[in-house]
Amino acid sequence: MIQLEHVTKKFGNNVAVNDLSFTVAPGVVTGFLGPNGSGKSTTMRMILGLDSPTKGTAIVNGKPYRQIQRPLREVGALLDAKAVHPGRSARNHLLAMAASNKIPASRVDEVLRLTGIDGVAKRKAGDFSLGMSQRLGIAGALLGDPHTLLFDEPVNGLDPEGIRWVREFFQSLAHEGRTVLVSSHLMSEMSLMATNIIVIGKGALIAQGSIDDIISAEGGGTVSVRSPRLADLIATLSAHGAHVVSSDADTASLSGITAETVGDLALTAGIALYELATHRITLEDAFMDLTRSSAEYTTSNEKSSS
Amino acid sequence: MSDVTPLSSIRAEIIKFRSIRSSQWGMGVLLLLTVGISLLIDLGVKSRFAERPEIRLGFDPTANSMGGVFLSQLVVGVVGVMVITNEYSSGSIRTSLAAVPRRNLLVLGKVFIVTLSVFVVTEIATLVSYFVGQSIYAGTKIAARSGAGVLPAHSVIPHTSLSSPGALRAVIFAALVLTLLALCGLGLGLIVRTTAASISIYVALLLVAPILVGQLPASWSDHINQYLPLNLLNSAISQSTGLNSLSPVAAVLTLVAYAAVLIGVGTIRLNRRDA
Numbered sequence A: 001m002i003q004l005e006h007v008t009k010k011f012g013n014n015v016a017v018n019d020l021s022f023t024v025a026p027g028v029v030t031g032f033l034g035p036n037g038s039g040k041s042t043t044m045r046m047i048l049g050l051d052s053p054t055k056g057t058a059i060v061n062g063k064p065y066r067q068i069q070r071p072l073r074e075v076g077a078l079l080d081a082k083a084v085h086p087g088r089s090a091r092n093h094l095l096a097m098a099a100s101n102k103i104p105a106s107r108v109d110e111v112l113r114l115t116g117i118d119g120v121a122k123r124k125a126g127d128f129s130l131g132m133s134q135r136l137g138i139a140g141a142l143l144g145d146p147h148t149l150l151f152d153e154p155v156n157g158l159d160p161e162g163i164r165w166v167r168e169f170f171q172s173l174a175h176e177g178r179t180v181l182v183s184s185h186l187m188s189e190m191s192l193m194a195t196n197i198i199v200i201g202k203g204a205l206i207a208q209g210s211i212d213d214i215i216s217a218e219g220g221g222t223v224s225v226r227s228p229r230l231a232d233l234i235a236t237l238s239a240h241g242a243h244v245v246s247s248d249a250d251t252a253s254l255s256g257i258t259a260e261t262v263g264d265l266a267l268t269a270g271i272a273l274y275e276l277a278t279h280r281i282t283l284e285d286a287f288m289d290l291t292r293s294s295a296e297y298t299t300s301n302e303k304s305s306s
Numbered sequence B: 001m002s003d004v005t006p007l008s009s010i011r012a013e014i015i016k017f018r019s020i021r022s023s024q025w026g027m028g029v030l031l032l033l034t035v036g037i038s039l040l041i042d043l044g045v046k047s048r049f050a051e052r053p054e055i056r057l058g059f060d061p062t063a064n065s066m067g068g069v070f071l072s073q074l075v076v077g078v079v080g081v082m083v084i085t086n087e088y089s090s091g092s093i094r095t096s097l098a099a100v101p102r103r104n105l106l107v108l109g110k111v112f113i114v115t116l117s118v119f120v121v122t123e124i125a126t127l128v129s130y131f132v133g134q135s136i137y138a139g140t141k142i143a144a145r146s147g148a149g150v151l152p153a154h155s156v157i158p159h160t161s162l163s164s165p166g167a168l169r170a171v172i173f174a175a176l177v178l179t180l181l182a183l184c185g186l187g188l189g190l191i192v193r194t195t196a197a198s199i200s201i202y203v204a205l206l207l208v209a210p211i212l213v214g215q216l217p218a219s220w221s222d223h224i225n226q227y228l229p230l231n232l233l234n235s236a237i238s239q240s241t242g243l244n245s246l247s248p249v250a251a252v253l254t255l256v257a258y259a260a261v262l263i264g265v266g267t268i269r270l271n272r273r274d275a
Ligand SMILES: Nc1ncnc2c1ncn2[C@@H]1O[C@H](COP(=O)(O)OP(=O)(O)O)[C@@H](O)[C@H]1O
Pocket: A011, A014, A015, A016, A034, A035, A036, A037, A038, A039, A040, A041, A042, A043
């Protein structure tokens, strides 16, 4: 369980995180979404006690991270895959981490196998590709078999096979009842991996909840219809709350109405339908809409204050 | 109850130190440079002792045999600095502090590994230098030339053994001073964080400070000079305490104070600042 309460972080005049509150629950993968520079990494560093919030508190398992007695056994994190001494072998990097938390060396070999880098464990971390470094970072996060896991942009640099592995692996960690927070600026990836998401823009919370809820809150998608009597149909549907998103001679795209309602209303009105389909909006679309509005809000704010 | 203890942090730092090439190189250079430069100085003494009165004047066989330690002051500073700045340049400091959130324990581990490794290596280096030097001196016959009274009544260059007064102390203090200087480097690295800036400041404190102090009125500079890092090593290993210089024990204690202040300030900063 991770809890942020009104966390603000300023770097000089730059507000990196702005009054952010959220709770990350165990049992599901929670995606942490936001464009580059929106404050995801800063938030994760605050959760790990590396950066101190300017205001507010970040709590992990009921305590600020720096007061945790068994850090690596409670919380595992991958912050920056390349943040390893380039001259140290992967295995020695993990051995040092393990020693600092009294984790046996046998566990180091276990996580090396688990992440598929046991074959290159003796090589210098500086010679690793980004993908291999990500695996090393994930191995480090798993060292203490922790109940809470944080991964900052873990799929960057992975090949498609690696991305698939990460996705399934994180989901299996969550199914075991762990708390898993994964940041990304790639919405498409999160829609496959995460159940819940937290969306931030310019350091402030934009939306949080299950992916399904967020998509339906954004309008839930559109319904397309094709009919020989399109104008009559649209008139009928508009009376029941539908909005025309786009239309041409015989096809229209509508929002604010379900396909079921369209079918029922068409039958009642005696209008033939040649096609009827639901187009769910993607998380990508929802995210674009969400972050665009936050950008507009900020811009108009700046205008009014100047 | 807690997983992270002083001992576990020390064990992690030992693994970190041993597993990178730069620290192995640092230790090797320290050993070879100290012994090698000491040997060169010994050979110079051997060939010129008879004809150069200024070498004979106040010749301190113990300190002279360890002459290489003066250059090693630079090496130990770099070693101490890099034990911490390495972590900042690679970014691994964040991994380290996530694993050891009580930051004092991280510092403790680093103080331990710097003290252990630098002391062991420099003690070996000074002992080897000492014995090599004394055997060279003892084996160099000086022809008693004309001008009686100028040359002391030795048939060989004066030399000491570890049981001679002050000799063992000098051999230990040489390594101790180098270790304390390495800890000063660690403290500077904790405060400054970048390798280049930390090393520059270290070198400036060691080599530039004496030049600046030399510009002060003599009444001041004579007093301040004895506390300058560059003069402390000499004070710590000399058999005779000169005018306006500290005794060996006072010199070592002064360096203990410098190292303690730098590491203390560095630790406070580490605790307060973002990683
Ligand atoms: N150590 C730092 N010092 C100053 N500014 C920083 C620092 N870290 C991040 N920032 C700034 O904070 C903002 C958020 O950055 P970051 O948390 O890295 O975003 P994200 O991970 O979402 O890309 C950016 O404007 C970035 O420039």
